[in-house]
Amino acid sequence: MGYAVVLGEALVDLLDGEYDGQPVYRQAIGGAPLNVAVGAARLGAEVEFVGSLGDDVLAGRITEFLTVAGVGRRGVRVHPVPTALAVATFAGAEPDFRFYGEPLSYGLLGPDDLDVPLVEGASVLYAGSIVLLCPPVLAAARLAWTSATGLRVFDPNVRPRLLPDRAAVAGLRDVVAEFVASADLVKLSVADAEVLYGETDPAATAGRLHDLGAGAGAGAGAGAVVVTLGSRGALVSTAAGGTPVRLPAPVVDAVDATGAGDSVMAALIADLLADGVPADPAGWSERVGYALRVAGLVCESPGGAVSMPTRAQVARRFPD
Numbered sequence: 001m002g003y004a005v006v007l008g009e010a011l012v013d014l015l016d017g018e019y020d021g022q023p024v025y026r027q028a029i030g031g032a033p034l035n036v037a038v039g040a041a042r043l044g045a046e047v048e049f050v051g052s053l054g055d056d057v058l059a060g061r062i063t064e065f066l067t068v069a070g071v072g073r074r075g076v077r078v079h080p081v082p083t084a085l086a087v088a089t090f091a092g093a094e095p096d097f098r099f100y101g102e103p104l105s106y107g108l109l110g111p112d113d114l115d116v117p118l119v120e121g122a123s124v125l126y127a128g129s130i131v132l133l134c135p136p137v138l139a140a141a142r143l144a145w146t147s148a149t150g151l152r153v154f155d156p157n158v159r160p161r162l163l164p165d166r167a168a169v170a171g172l173r174d175v176v177a178e179f180v181a182s183a184d185l186v187k188l189s190v191a192d193a194e195v196l197y198g199e200t201d202p203a204a205t206a207g208r209l210h211d212l213g214a215g216a217g218a219g220a221g222a223g224a225v226v227v228t229l230g231s232r233g234a235l236v237s238t239a240a241g242g243t244p245v246r247l248p249a250p251v252v253d254a255v256d257a258t259g260a261g262d263s264v265m266a267a268l269i270a271d272l273l274a275d276g277v278p279a280d281p282a283g284w285s286e287r288v289g290y291a292l293r294v295a296g297l298v299c300e301s302p303g304g305a306v307s308m309p310t311r312a313q314v315a316r317r318f319p320d
Contacts (some may be wrong), residue, residue, distance in 0.1 A: 001273050002123030003046035005075065007144055008033025009106035009131045010051050010066075011084040013258070014059045015095075015302065017278050027058075028258075028303040029065045030086060031106065032157045034130045034304070035259040038069045039294070039308035048118060048274025050075030050144070051131070054105035058083035065305065074301050077113045080103050080121045088258065095258045098161055107134030111143045122270050123150040126265070129157035145179060151272055153185040154222075155251070157266050158192040169195065180212045184277065186222040187265045201229035203244045206237035223277075225286055226297075228261050236288045238281045244284045250296040250318060259304025260295040266308065267291035293318045 009145060012031035016023070037049045049071050053059045054080055062083070066073055084101030109131075119220050127191045131137040145152060156176045174194050180186050186209050193205040206225040216297040229246075231254070237244035271287050278284045294309060297317050301307040309317075 001046065002150065003048060003072075003121075003125040004034050004038070004040060004273055005048050005119050005122040005125060005144070007037075007050040007052055007075070007124040007131070007141055008127070008129045009084075010034040010049065010053060010062050011086055011101075011106055012062070012086055014087045015256075015258070015303065016087070016089045021221065021262040025087070025301070029062055029305050030226070031260070032155070032262050033126065033131070034066070034263035035063070035304045036126055036155075036266045037071045037310065038066070038305040039259070039263045040270045040273075042310050043267060043270035043294070044311060046072075048072040048122070049073055050109070050115070050118070051079075052077045052079055052106055052109040052113070052137075054079060054081045054083040056082050059105070060149065069305075070114065075115045077109055078110045079105065089104050090256070095256070097159060097162075098237055099159070099235050104134060106131055107137055107211045108138035109140050111139045114140045116143070116147050119144045119147045119148050122148065123155060124269055126153050126155070126269060127179060128155040130159050130162055132156075133162055133172065133294045138175065143205060145182070151184040151200045151219040151277065152182065153265065153269060153272070154179045154183040154186045155261075156192050156196065157261070158188075160195055163195070165221045172196065177212050180209050180222050185226070185268060185272070186224070187226045187268065188263070189226055189261055193227065202229060202235040203237065204244075205208070206235060206244055210237065210239050226264065226288055227271070228264055234264070234292055236284050238284055240281060242281050247285060247289050247292060249292050252296040252300050254263055254299040256302040256307075257299050258302075259307060261297050262304065263295045263298045264288070264291040265306055267294040290314075
């Protein structure tokens with residue numbers, strides 16, 4: 001089966017809420033890549049998290065959480081800084097994040113900190129998310145990407161609050177193109193596509209990502225693209241051709257969509273480790289359908305990483 005390396009941020013989410021008539025913030029371990037790592041581990045995958053942490057009490061809680069979840073920490077580096085925070089407010093079940101920390105504890109992993117043999121030995125490498133806005137981690141991610149010998153999966157996980165102007169969006173668009181050009185799988189949300197490309201048609205987004213490598217000599221672009229559509233499900237498209245397929249999301253009682261998209265990626269990584277790349281587009285559709293059930297279950301509980309289910313829990317919730 002092998003193992004996956006997940007490179008990215010770990011932080012603490014402060015989730016806006018109310019208790020006894022007073023506003024409160026509930027702590028939850030977070031960061032999209034951490035959610036992915038924990039989600040894949042709970043689905044039976046062997047996972048190593050690669051990133052930088054602070055050295056305070058909150059960092060200790062992150063470390064303990066990873067350990068309990070069964071996620072390896074050989075690639076984690078600790079720095080004497082406070083843990084970065086993401087404050088989440090909600091419009092319905094959808095979170096809006098603002099990030100706090102100086103320096104950002106998750107943005108300190110440089111290329112010299114990267115355990116290259118760990119990356120080289122991985123069957124799957126995940127990269128992406130907001131760490132790519134941090135120059136040291138971007139350099140480390142580039143080194144990991146070029147060092148990887150297994151499958152490479154990518155998720156831009158765009159956070160508009162961290163993109164103050166058009167130049168910042170254009171810069172991120174260039175970085176995304178760089179990674180997508182040689183990715184085996186790309187997952188992004190329709191909201192990500194709208195920020196990056198002004199595009200609301202998921203099929204057009206998938207076509208754009210398939211084509212990114214063409215003309216640059218970098219390859220054929222993304223091999224498979226999954227565009228998540230929130231409560232409307234997802235679109236899956238493969239470079240092998242054929243019409244993109246739209247898959248419905250299961251009907252659930254959503255209370256918090258934090259980590260839903262990350263759980264889709266987690267399920268896809270777990271299945272890539274277990275069974276390799278699907279032989280045909282129908283195989284990708286089957287896997288994305290399962291990933292949407294995982295995400296539906298995540299949405300029924302508050303928090304991100306804490307809500308990642310096991311396969312047994314998914315089977316009980318969706319016995320069909």
